[in-house]
Amino acid sequence: MEFTDEEKAGLYKAIHTRRDVRSYFTNKPIPSDVLARILHAAHHAPSVGFSQPWNFILVKNSGTRKAIKKSFEEEKEQTANMVEEPRRSHYMQLKLEGIMESYLNICVTYDPTRFGPFVIGRGSIPQTGVYSVCCAIQNLWLAARAEDVGVGWVSILSNNIIKKHLNLPSHVEPVAYLCLGYVDDFPTKPDLEATGWLPRLQLKDVIDYEVWNGEPNVQWSELDKTLGESEYA
Amino acid sequence: MEFTDEEKAGLYKAIHTRRDVRSYFTNKPIPSDVLARILHAAHHAPSVGFSQPWNFILVKNSGTRKAIKKSFEEEKEQTANMVEEPRRSHYMQLKLEGIMESYLNICVTYDPTRFGPFVIGRGSIPQTGVYSVCCAIQNLWLAARAEDVGVGWVSILSNNIIKKHLNLPSHVEPVAYLCLGYVDDFPTKPDLEATGWLPRLQLKDVIDYEVWNGEPNVQWSELDKTLGESEYA
Numbered sequence: 001m002e003f004t005d006e007e008k009a010g011l012y013k014a015i016h017t018r019r020d021v022r023s024y025f026t027n028k029p030i031p032s033d034v035l036a037r038i039l040h041a042a043h044h045a046p047s048v049g050f051s052q053p054w055n056f057i058l059v060k061n062s063g064t065r066k067a068i069k070k071s072f073e074e075e076k077e078q079t080a081n082m083v084e085e086p087r088r089s090h091y092m093q094l095k096l097e098g099i100m101e102s103y104l105n106i107c108v109t110y111d112p113t114r115f116g117p118f119v120i121g122r123g124s125i126p127q128t129g130v131y132s133v134c135c136a137i138q139n140l141w142l143a144a145r146a147e148d149v150g151v152g153w154v155s156i157l158s159n160n161i162i163k164k165h166l167n168l169p170s171h172v173e174p175v176a177y178l179c180l181g182y183v184d185d186f187p188t189k190p191d192l193e194a195t196g197w198l199p200r201l202q203l204k205d206v207i208d209y210e211v212w213n214g215e216p217n218v219q220w221s222e223l224d225k226t227l228g229e230s231e232y233a
Numbered sequence: 234m235e236f237t238d239e240e241k242a243g244l245y246k247a248i249h250t251r252r253d254v255r256s257y258f259t260n261k262p263i264p265s266d267v268l269a270r271i272l273h274a275a276h277h278a279p280s281v282g283f284s285q286p287w288n289f290i291l292v293k294n295s296g297t298r299k300a301i302k303k304s305f306e307e308e309k310e311q312t313a314n315m316v317e318e319p320r321r322s323h324y325m326q327l328k329l330e331g332i333m334e335s336y337l338n339i340c341v342t343y344d345p346t347r348f349g350p351f352v353i354g355r356g357s358i359p360q361t362g363v364y365s366v367c368c369a370i371q372n373l374w375l376a377a378r379a380e381d382v383g384v385g386w387v388s389i390l391s392n393n394i395i396k397k398h399l400n401l402p403s404h405v406e407p408v409a410y411l412c413l414g415y416v417d418d419f420p421t422k423p424d425l426e427a428t429g430w431l432p433r434l435q436l437k438d439v440i441d442y443e444v445w446n447g448e449p450n451v452q453w454s455e456l457d458k459t460l461g462e463s464e465y466a
Contacts, residue, residue, distance in 0.1 A: 001419060003243060003381070004243070007240070008243060009243065010242065011243050011379045012274065012379075013236065014236075015274045018277075032459040036459045036460055040464075040465050041248045043436050044249055048386075048388060050423055052434050054439055057442070058443070061443050078357075087351075094353070096353070109445075117315075118315050120329070121329070121388040123308070123312035124390055125388050131408065131409070134367030135370065138279075138368040139248055142248070143244065146240070146244045153279065153354075155281060165444075172445065198283045206285065206287055207289050207291065208291070210291070210293070210297065212290060212399055214290070227272070
């Protein structure tokens with residue numbers, strides 16, 4: 001089951017051209033077969049102890065969306081107090097969600113009771129349950145990109161408001177609130193990089209050897225050299 | 234930037250043939266350019282507020298691995314007390330890690346101080362920081378699969394032992410301890426499905442409409458029908 005060069009290139013293209021989309025949504029409906037492939041990809045994520053602890057709540061209802069959008073506005077206003085000028089004004093000007101304009105919203109949730117209480121691999125590090133849900137979200141995001149569907153993860157929200165409007169049982173956690181739709185454009189760079197909010201780190205800056213902050217010794221020198229090449233910088 | 238059919242198929246192949254690998258590791262070294270592509274893919278994950286809060290600590294040192302393996306054995310023994318016979322014996326027989334046999338271990342960490350304290354989108358839901366790291370892990374996993382490299386996520390471990398042996402500062406959290414290497418085989422099904430530990434849920438079982446447990450109304454009937462087709466069941 002080796003990959004051809006073009007199959008490999010397809011995966012890397014999805015990874016490197018995926019964007020967190022807040023603008024450019026069109027009204028074009030997502031056909032059922034496309035949405036099914038995207039959801040199927042999400043469901044085939046790894047999960048701790050094969051617990052598959054995710055649900056995908058598909059939301060079109062405009063009343064629900066308006067309530068979520070209101071929560072966004074309240075949380076944006078409140079969190080703006082955490083940052084000082086001139087970054088505060090920059091923050092307030094950024095377009096950070098597409099709740100109403102996107103074709104579809106999806107809330108991805110974590111149910112810790114699924115196949116529980118004993119789940120293999122979750123006893124020592126309970127957070128691995130919710131980590132599994134995040135892996136499913138990334139699968140969904142990449143599949144959507146390959147299908148030309150944009151995804152925006154909105155996290156300037158109150159989880160309590162989400163739980164209330166989606167009628168979540170108290171033991172179920174919302175993990176992500178996503179906006180999906182076809183888009184006119186996938187920008188070359190992330191919005192927050194393009195607008196100068198933060199730079200992309202170099203790959204070398206996030207690689208450590210043997211221990212935290214560990215420098216490459218002789219057995220790592222070839223990798224260190226490769227990571228310094230322009231395609232990875 | 235549309236995807237060709239083969240590029241799309243490449244992404245879906247990585248998603249659907251990826252496995253959590255504990256066996257079949259070979260000794261073949263991973264070349265630097267392959268490892269660089271895998272790490273580069275991880276680094277191009279989405280992150281809340283573009284905070285890129287991850288580090289990848291590459292571990293070959295056998296002393297470190299032995300200490301981590303010892304922690305695995307202790308935690309496996311302890312967590313076995315959480316499950317009753319006959320599942321306890323089944324659990325104890327399962328091969329659940331490849332720490333020593335794999336070519337390389339990678340500890341992926343979360344640094345909440347990166348570009349902080351104010352990170353866009355993290356004020357209301359602080360967990361989104363660590364969720365970003367999980368997205369990076371899934372990118373790494375898929376890229377590895379396309380490169381024919383197996384990845385096993387070992388979570389039957391003490392995070393305190395990991396922190397101690399990798400010299401992590403107190404504010405940095407280990408998120409995943411991964412074992413990477415070329416493998417002889419990627420089994421068709423996950424180990425825990427093949428061995429009868431748990432079944433795979435049907436896709437329909439994890440899709441809700443408009444609210445938790447919400448049934449498909451008329452505007453969702455086409456999707457509901459599609460999700461019931463054999464390729465998604």
